[in-house]
Amino acid sequence: xxxxxxxxxRSVTEAATLAGRTVAEAMLADPGQxxxxxxxxxxxxxxxxxxxMKEGLLRPSRVVNLREVPGLAAITEDxxxxxxxxxxxxxxxxxxxxxxxxxAALADAVASSASPQIRHVATxxxxxxxxxxxxxxxxxxxxxARKGGEHCFAFAGENQYHAVFGHEGCAIVHPxxxxxxxxxxxARVELVxxxxxPRSVPLGAFLVGPGIDVKRETDLGAGEVLTAVLLxxxxxxxxxxxxxxxxxxxxxxxxxxxxxxxxxxxDGRCQRACIVLGAAAPVPWRAQQAEAxxxxxxxxxxxxxxxxxxxxxxxxxxxxxxxKLPILATLVRRAVLQAAGAPEPENGR
Numbered sequence: 001x002x003x004x005x006x007x008x009x010r011s012v013t014e015a016a017t018l019a020g021r022t023v024a025e026a027m028l029a030d031p032g033q034x035x036x037x038x039x040x041x042x043x044x045x046x047x048x049x050x051x052x053m054k055e056g057l058l059r060p061s062r063v064v065n066l067r068e069v070p071g072l073a074a075i076t077e078d079x080x081x082x083x084x085x086x087x088x089x090x091x092x093x094x095x096x097x098x099x100x101x102x103x104a105a106l107a108d109a110v111a112s113s114a115s116p117q118i119r120h121v122a123t124x125x126x127x128x129x130x131x132x133x134x135x136x137x138x139x140x141x142x143x144x145a146r147k148g149g150e151h152c153f154a155f156a157g158e159n160q161y162h163a164v165f166g167h168e169g170c171a172i173v174h175p176x177x178x179x180x181x182x183x184x185x186x187a188r189v190e191l192v193x194x195x196x197x198p199r200s201v202p203l204g205a206f207l208v209g210p211g212i213d214v215k216r217e218t219d220l221g222a223g224e225v226l227t228a229v230l231l232x233x234x235x236x237x238x239x240x241x242x243x244x245x246x247x248x249x250x251x252x253x254x255x256x257x258x259x260x261x262x263x264x265x266x267d268g269r270c271q272r273a274c275i276v277l278g279a280a281a282p283v284p285w286r287a288q289q290a291e292a293x294x295x296x297x298x299x300x301x302x303x304x305x306x307x308x309x310x311x312x313x314x315x316x317x318x319x320x321x322x323x324k325l326p327i328l329a330t331l332v333r334r335a336v337l338q339a340a341g342a343p344e345p346e347n348g349r
Contacts (some may be wrong), residue, residue, distance in 0.1 A: 002022065002053075002056045002059045003175060004059075004060050004061055004062055004063050004253060005061065005062040005063070006063055006065065007062055007063070007064050008063075008064075008065045008067070008122055009064050009065065009066055009068065009069055009339070010026070010068055010069065010071075010191045012069055012072075012196070012225050012227055013194055013195070013196045014065050014194070015066055015184070015195040015225050016192060016193050016224060016225045017067060017194040017223070018064050018224050019064065019194075019222060019224065019225065020222060020223070021217070021222050021225050022077055022214040022220055022221070022222055023049070023052070023058065023077075024127070024131070024215060024217070024218075025133075025216075025222060026058060026060065026129045027052070027057055027058055027145065027147055028148040028215060038141035038271075042300075046121075047118060047121070047122050047126060048050045048126060048128070048130040049063070049126075051138075052131065055132040055140065056140045057138070057140060057147075059199050062085070064227070065088060065291065067087065068206070069087075070303075071085060072085040072086050072087040072125075072218070072227060072228075072316075073085050073087040073088055073089075074088070075092065075096055075098075076090055077219075079288045080232075080233070081232045081233045082098060082099075082103070082229075082230070083122075083228050083229075083230055083231075083233040084228060084229045084231065084294075084312055084332070085227070085228055086124060086125030086226050086227055086228060087123045087124075087125060087226075088099060088123060088124050089119065089120060089121065089122060089123055089124075089198045090111075090113055090114070090118075090119040090120075090122050090123070090124065090127060090178070090225050091110075091116070091119040091120045092110055093106065093107060093110045093124060093178075093224070094107055094108075094110045094111035094119065095107075100204040102234045102238070103181075103185060103234065103240065103343050104239075104240050104241070104258070105181040105184060105185070105225045105240035105242035105259045105261060106178065106181040106182060106185065106225075106240075106241075106242070106259075107233075107255070108181075108241075108242040109178050109180060109181040109242045109244075110124075110177070111295065112125075112177060112244050112246075112257075113127065113177050113178065113244070113250060118310075123228060124178060127176050127178050127179075127220075127245060128174050128176050128178065128179055128182075128189075128203075128226070128229070129217075129218060129226060130176065131175075131237070132146065132172035132175055132216065132282075132293060133172075133253060134154060134171075134172045134175075134176045135158070136145075136152070136153040136154055136157065136172075136206075137172065137275075143213055144170075145169055145170050145210075145214050145215075146170055146172065146210075146214060146215055147215075148203070148215065150204065152167075152171055154168045154170075154171040154172075154318070155167075155171060155318065158320070159171060159314040159318040159319060159320050160323075161173065161255065161321065162267070162318055162321055162322050163251070163280060163281045163282055163318075163321075163326050164281070164312075164315045164316065164317045164318070164321055164322075164325065164328075165277070165280050165285045165315055166209050166210070166211070166279035166281040166282055166283065166285065167210070167281070167312070167318075167324055168210045168211040169210045169211075169214045169284075170210035170214045171284060171318060172210075172282050173278075173279045173280060173281065173282065174207065174217070174278065174279075174281070174283050174284055175214050175253070175280060176229070177242075177244065177254060177257055178276075178285045179203065179207065179265050179277055179284050180242070180257055180258070180276050180277070180278030181242050181259040181276070181284070182203050182229060182231075182276045182284075182285040183203055183204050183207075183259070183269060183276045184259035184260065184261045184275070185231055185232070185234070185240070185261060185274075185282075186202065186232055186238065187202075187203045187229050187230060187231050187232075188200050188201060188202050188203060188226040188227070188229070188230040189203050189206050189226060189228070189229055189230070190219075190227050190229075190230060191220065191224045191225065191226055191227065192224065192225050192227050193221075193223055193224050194223045196272060197242055198227070200230065203229070204283075204284070204286070205219070206218055206220075206221075207283045207284065209281070209283045210282050210299065212290065214238070214241070217283075220241070228315050232317055234262055237263050237264055238261060238263045238266075239260070239261075239262050239263075239264075239339045239341070240259065240260065240261040240262070240339060241259070241260050241335040241336075241338045241339045242257065242259045242260075242335070243257065243258050243331045243334055243338075244256070244257035244258075244278075244331075245257070245297070245331060252312050253279070254279035255279060255281050255324065255327060256277070256278070256280060256327045256328045257277075257278035257279055257331070258275065258276070258277055258278065258311075258328065258331040258335050259274075259275070259276045259278070259335070260273070260274070260332070260335040260336055260338075261273070261274040261275075261339070262299075262336070262337045262339040262340060264292070264299075264330065264340065268298055269296060269297060269298055270294045270295055270296065270297055270298075270340070271295065271296075272294055272295065273290075273291040273294040273330060273336075274286070274291060274293050275287040275290045275294075275311060275335075276306070277311065277326050277328055277332075277334075279324075280315075280328060287310070287311040287332065289310040289313050289314075290307040290308070290310040290311035290332055292318060293306050293307045293310045294307050294311070294336065299336060299340035299342050300342055301333075301336070301337065301343075301344070301345045303336075304332075304333045304334075304336040304337045304340075304342070306331065307332055307336050308328075308329035308330060308331075308332040309329055311327045311328060311329060311332040312328050312329050319338055322334070
């Protein structure tokens with residue numbers, strides 16, 4: 001690992017002023033070459049940053065620590081909803097009473113992320129801004145399209161954990177389980193520039209797919225700091241569920257995950273539904289056909305099964321990952337039934 005300058009920022013504007021480049025920009029240097037001398041990388045929890053540096057993919061000349069910036073580690077609530085600072089840890093989110101009560105899918109999503117040790121230090125901002133976990137992207141020997149090369153090696157290679165939707169030139173899946181639930185809750189992100197001017201962007205628009213830009217995952221600009229995630233209020237009738245399938249244990253990376261948010265009318269019919277698929281596309285994937293299958297319906301096993309099948313409509317699996325489709329359909333069906341408080345059929349189908 002190369003030497004770098006460690007700098008502590010005392011304010012958001014100071015950190016943004018120092019942020020000459022984003023991590024994505026810094027990693028577009030030629031393979032094996034260090035980033036430009038003025039490269040500055042912002043540190044959240046530092047988990048992914050350290051991984052990229054150890055893997056030889058990122059060589060910053062300076063790392064800016066945000067820990068001393070006031071207010072970034074707080075969760076506050078008012079009439080406009082919940083404000084979660086970018087340095088709030090995943091463990092804080094998983095155990096926060098308001099999240100467990102009104103945003104259960106988000107609490108469950110972060111509780112299933114990584115190990116307890118990592119959850120106590122990893123932050124929400126770092127989780128959202130982490131770079132893809134694709135093994136070709138993480139290999140210094142593969143100069144893939146996301147790092148400025150000409151090819152996505154996953155299309156003709158080992159792609160069993162890659163995308164089944166939206167892989168336009170790059171088949172990564174978004175690595176954040178928290179993002180799956182946050183998009184389902186219509187979360188927004190707050191970004192502040194070096195002049196102290198904030199901008200608020202829907203998270204679904206902030207996360208960028210390869211059809212927009214194959215070289216980055218977010219709309220974070222140089223000279224900007226992610227300061228908070230904003231959750232709108234939920235109605236008393238809203239219920240949410242997050243389900244995940246991993247290879248071995250709940251702390252493993254997802255093979256597939258699903259967040260379902262339902263709002264039901266007094267007569268029990270679904271009046272609003274949001275279904276988001278994780279580990280399925282380069283961004284959290286909104287299953288709009290599945291949502292349409294629920295609205296106006298009394299939810300039972302048959303309706304939930306229809307929604308599950310609708311959720312995978314239009315999927316284009318790669319050579320080794322078609323197995324994801326029945327998993328996603330099953331997770332959607334089960335999550336819809338749980339969110340509606342409807343019983344599972346005895347045969348589990």
